[in-house]
Each structure stands twice: as C-alpha cells, then as structure tokens.
C-alpha cells in the first residue's frame with residue numbers, strides 16, 4: 170500500500186447494545202481508489218459511525234484501524250485508543266494537520282463571519298502570522314466563490330470583502346457548504362472527511378460544491394472520503410470505488426460504470 174487505511178479482521182465498532190458495525194477487512198489504498206471514496210448506505214446504516222472510526226473519534230470494540238500517510242507517518246487506533254508503539258503521530262497532529270472535517274451539522278459557528286470561521290482552524294494551529302492567515306482566508310474565499318460563477322461572486326455580491334463579512338445564516342445552501350468545505354481544507358489536511366457535503370442541493374450546485382474539493386485534490390497527495398446519498402456521486406467517472414454500509418457491514422465495491430439502482434446498491 171502506498172498510503173491509506175487498513176482494518177484487519179476481526180474488527181467492529183458500535184454504540185452499546187444498540188448498534189454494531191463489522192468493519193474488518195476494509196482496506197483502502199488511496200491511489201488505487203483515485204483518492205476519492207464515497208460512502209453510501211441507508212439512513213441509520215452506520216455511515217457516520219464509520220467516519221468516526223476512521224477519524225479516530227470513536228474507538229473500535231475490537232480490532233484496529235491503521236493509517237499510513239504519504240509522508241510515511243502512521244497511526245493506529247484500537248479499543249485502548251491511539252497505540253503509541255505503532256503511531257508516529259499524536260491525536261492532536263492527526264486532527265489538526267492530517268484530517269479535515271466537514272460535518273452534516275455545519276462546523277461553521279453562527280457567531281463568526283465567513284472570514285472568522287475560515288481563520289479559526291489556522292489560529293488553532295498557531296503556525297501562521299496574522300498576514301499569512303489573512304492571505305490564506307482570502308485565497309480560500311476566492312476559490313470557493315469563484316468556482317462555477319463565471320468570475321462573479323455568488324449571490325450577487327460585488328466584492329469578496331462583503332461576502333467575508335457575512336454570517337453563516339446570510340448564505341445560501343450552496344455557499345454554506347462551500348465555505349464549510351473550505352474551512353475543513355484551509356489547513357491543507359491529507360484526508361478530507363465530509364458528511365453529506367452536498368446534502369439537499371440541486372445537481373448544478375452539487376457539482377459546484379464538489380468542484381471546490383476537486384480543485385483541492387488536484388493540488389497534491391490528498392484524499393476525500395465523503396458520505397453521500399446521491400448515487401450519482403458513486404458513478405462519477407473519477408470515482409473508481411465506493412463503500413456501501415448495509416446490514417451491519419461495510420462493502421468496498423468497484424465503479425464499473427454501470428447505472429446504479431438504489432435498492433440493489435444500498436441494500437448490499
């Protein structure tokens with residue numbers, strides 16, 4: 170494996186007696202899946218639970234998850250938490266540098282402007298001067314708004330500055346999702362995790378939002394793992410594989426270009 174994650178058998182993750190998901194045998198080489206992995210499954214099948222496991226937020230009941238990154242660093246996560254012996258990174262490094270998160274309930278604070286929300290992950294890292302942070306935020310807003318807008322900022326704004334001063338409740342659904350993704354990517358993680366990043370958006374806006382991710386993927390050795398209920402995400406020509414969570418198990422399936430049918434795909 171060049172880089173990616175591995176879960177050996179047997180392994181499982183769950184919520185008390187209420188839910189159990191078998192994850193053993195799920196293995197993924199980032200380059201072999203073209204660095205894009207959609208996760209599909211019916212509501213309540215365990216997609217978010219799988220994401221919590223892969224991001225080391227929720228410990229497995231048994232077994233372990235091992236990440237290897239393109240720079241050679243690695244990290245292993247099991248029932249006891251992070252294995253110091255098998256990890257060259259600590260949890261803070263992983264969460265602040267290697268992983269980026271854009272979750273279903275937006276990670277944007279309603280009390281901060283667009284610019285302040287984007288600045289936040291950079292402040293936490295504490296590695297950039299005020300000037301560098303402002304530059305990165307400016308660049309991020311530029312990218313997230315200009316994509317697909319034919320050079321015009323979205324929503325009729327005539328300046329980026331005005332947009333940066335808006336609060337999340339003053340954004341359209343598509344703008345909100347783009348800013349949330351930019352926030353998750355601004356510190357340049359290796360793996361971006363997104364839970365329904367294009368939730369209730371129409372097809373054109375969905376393409377624009379995912380365009381922000383595509384731009385980011387093109388810039389280096391990165392990977393995106395995202396939960397989606399859009400079968401079209403799994404049929405994208407750039408997507409070679411998908412994970413389907415069903416009946417308490419995870420199935421890695423290949424995208425052979427065939428038209429997908431919700432019943433056969435989601436029910437495994």
Ligand SMILES: Nc1ncnc2c1ncn2[C@@H]1O[C@H](COP(=O)(O)OP(=O)(O)OP(=O)(O)O)[C@@H](O)[C@H]1O
Nearest residue numbers: 184185187188210211212213214215216217218219
């Ligand atoms: N904090 C929790 N405590 C107890 N059970 C939970 C908790 N979170 C999720 N579950 C249960 O675990 C199962 C899987 O939930 P999960 O959120 O992973 O599903 P999902 O596929 O992401 O669903 P959706 O598409 O509706 O977001 C569900 O039965 C859910 O009720």
